[in-house]
Amino acid sequence: MTTDDTRLPREFFARPSVEVAPALLGRHLSFGGVTLRLTELEAYAGEADPGSHAFRGETPRTRPMFGAPGFTYVYFTYGHHWCVNLVVGEVGSASAVLVRAGEVLAGQDRVRSRRGPVRERDWARGPGRLGQALAMTKEHTGRDFCRPPVGEPIDLVVSEGDPVAGGRVRTGPRVGVSGPGGDGDAFPWRYWIDGDTHVSDYRPGVVRKRRP
Numbered sequence: 692m693t694t695d696d697t698r699l700p701r702e703f704f705a706r707p708s709v710e711v712a713p714a715l716l717g718r719h720l721s722f723g724g725v726t727l728r729l730t731e732l733e734a735y736a737g738e739a740d741p742g743s744h745a746f747r748g749e750t751p752r753t754r755p756m757f758g759a760p761g762f763t764y765v766y767f768t769y770g771h772h773w774c775v776n777l778v779v780g781e782v783g784s785a786s787a788v789l790v791r792a793g794e795v796l797a798g799q800d801r802v803r804s805r806r807g808p809v810r811e812r813d814w815a816r817g818p819g820r821l822g823q824a825l826a827m828t829k830e831h832t833g834r835d836f837c838r839p840p841v842g843e844p845i846d847l848v849v850s851e852g853d854p855v856a857g858g859r860v861r862t863g864p865r866v867g868v869s870g871p872g873g874d875g876d877a878f879p880w881r882y883w884i885d886g887d888t889h890v891s892d893y894r895p896g897v898v899r900k901r902r903p
Contacts, residue, residue, distance in 0.1 A: 716854070774821075863893065
């Protein structure tokens, strides 16, 4: 079980998302008996980022992003996927890091029952799959992963793990982000471990047309 000795402190997350995201590669995320080695992440920068949910300001949905670093922001997408984000930066910045992919290190039986008959490398390869592997949903948004309230169980931890050397970190455009936020030159804010089989495939964003 992860202990406070290896838990990353709040100061680690109180930085811009483009600094935190690559620094999280190789770290461990543990929740409810499952531990992942993080292999792919994306940075988002709130109202300064056209790809962010918070680009147009605070809403009831995005309110957790405007709070202190070290808390979760879990959102629903495409009708059936829950995606896990870690709030970073300063209060009011609405910066966050999307946890896109990871390798399951512990809790394999739990993940197998949730993900069904798929290859192990695909258990958490992509943010929707990762959310399902961890069984995290809207009820887990706003959770403190740096220091839970007194008396609450320590079941959500981001810990030291095995940080990745800079030479193995790759960057590129964010997956599925359309419009200006998907510009890989302006926002090369997807970070992954070079050559790791647990990294998801890149897909460009598609502008969805409204039905007449």
